[in-house]
Amino acid sequence: MFRRKLTALDYHDPNGFECSDETQFRNCIVWLEDQKIRHYKIEDRGNLRNIPSLDWPKAFEKYLQDLNCPFGVQEKKEALDWLLGLAVRYEYGDNVEKYRDCPTLATSANSDKAVDPLINLDSNSPDFKAGVTALANILKIQRHDDYLVMLKAIRILIQERLSPEAIAKANQNREGVPVALGKHVLGFDTGDATLNEAAQILRLLHIEELRELQTKINEAIVAVQAIIADPKTDHRLGKVGR
Numbered sequence: 001m002f003r004r005k006l007t008a009l010d011y012h013d014p015n016g017f018e019c020s021d022e023t024q025f026r027n028c029i030v031w032l033e034d035q036k037i038r039h040y041k042i043e044d045r046g047n048l049r050n051i052p053s054l055d056w057p058k059a060f061e062k063y064l065q066d067l068n069c070p071f072g073v074q075e076k077k078e079a080l081d082w083l084l085g086l087a088v089r090y091e092y093g094d095n096v097e098k099y100r101d102c103p104t105l106a107t108s109a110n111s112d113k114a115v116d117p118l119i120n121l122d123s124n125s126p127d128f129k130a131g132v133t134a135l136a137n138i139l140k141i142q143r144h145d146d147y148l149v150m151l152k153a154i155r156i157l158i159q160e161r162l163s164p165e166a167i168a169k170a171n172q173n174r175e176g177v178p179v180a181l182g183k184h185v186l187g188f189d190t191g192d193a194t195l196n197e198a199a200q201i202l203r204l205l206h207i208e209e210l211r212e213l214q215t216k217i218n219e220a221i222v223a224v225q226a227i228i229a230d231p232k233t234d235h236r237l238g239k240v241g242r
Contacts, residue, residue, distance in 0.1 A: 009036060009091060019077055022101040028085070031058060036087035041066055070137035071130070078130040103188045123148050179204060 006014035011031070018024055030049050033040065040048070040063075063071045066085070071079040101153035122128060132147045136229050144150045160166055181200045190196055 002080065002084060005081075005088055009084070009087055019080060023051065025076065025080070026056060026060075028080070032083055032087050033063070036089075036090055037067075037083070039063075070134050077126045078133060081130045082134060098195075116184060 002017060002019065003014045005224070006017060006028075009032075011017070011028070018030065030045075030051065030145065033045060033048060047053070047055070048063055050056060053059075057073050064072065064079055067083075069079060069082055073079070094212060127135055127149050132150050133143065136150050137140075139154060139157055141150065144153075181190070181197055184200055184204065186196055186200050186203070188199075190199060198210050
């Protein structure tokens with residue numbers, strides 16, 4: 001699963017790499033830091049380079065934390081895939097001109113037809129799971145055992161909160177209506193004029209929330225009535241008397 005990214009990074013043995021081999025795994029992490037990521041200064045890489053050490057997992061955990069990686073040491077495959085993606089991004093950033101003019105892949109004769117990118121998606125792929133988990137962590141979405149459910153939640157959040165329309169709507173300033181607090185009776189006295197005004201404002205805001213809640217309740221009632229309207233009665237199911 002890592003061969004494509006390792007090949008892109010010119011790793012010495014992308015075809016023979018085994019993530020389950022602890023020595024190969026640690027060597028790959030050190031290689032990524034030394035050659036591609038270079039987050040630490042050379043003199044600060046000692047603990048990470050000390051591959052045989054029993055404390056290496058602690059050094060690796062600190063390394064992931066310093067990089068703000070969304071995965072921990074227990075999620076080896078996901079963490080390695082994330083580090084490889086980071087290395088690829090850095091590799092491109094260091095060689096922008098080299099890759100800027102790369103020829104694009106030849107398009108097929110049916111290139112005018114829209115292609116669904118999810119048709120060939122393998123939901124059981126570790127790459128897919130790592131990507132969905134990373135997005136969920138970034139968007140603060142609760143993790144779920146079914147990664148397709150997590151992906152659906154991510155799509156809904158992006159559509160409702162991060163679409164251009166939603167952002168534009170959120171940026172609009174809601175113009176309120178001036179309210180004369182003196183015309184509204186508080187119903188109690190705190191003994192302080194400032195506190196009384198604050199209490200009146202809180203009560204008005206609470207009333208506004210109750211109105212919004214009532215509107216949503218009414219909408220729900222209308223939706224239910226639309227479903228149960230014009231019922232079909234089967235008189236054979238009922239009887240009169242004993």
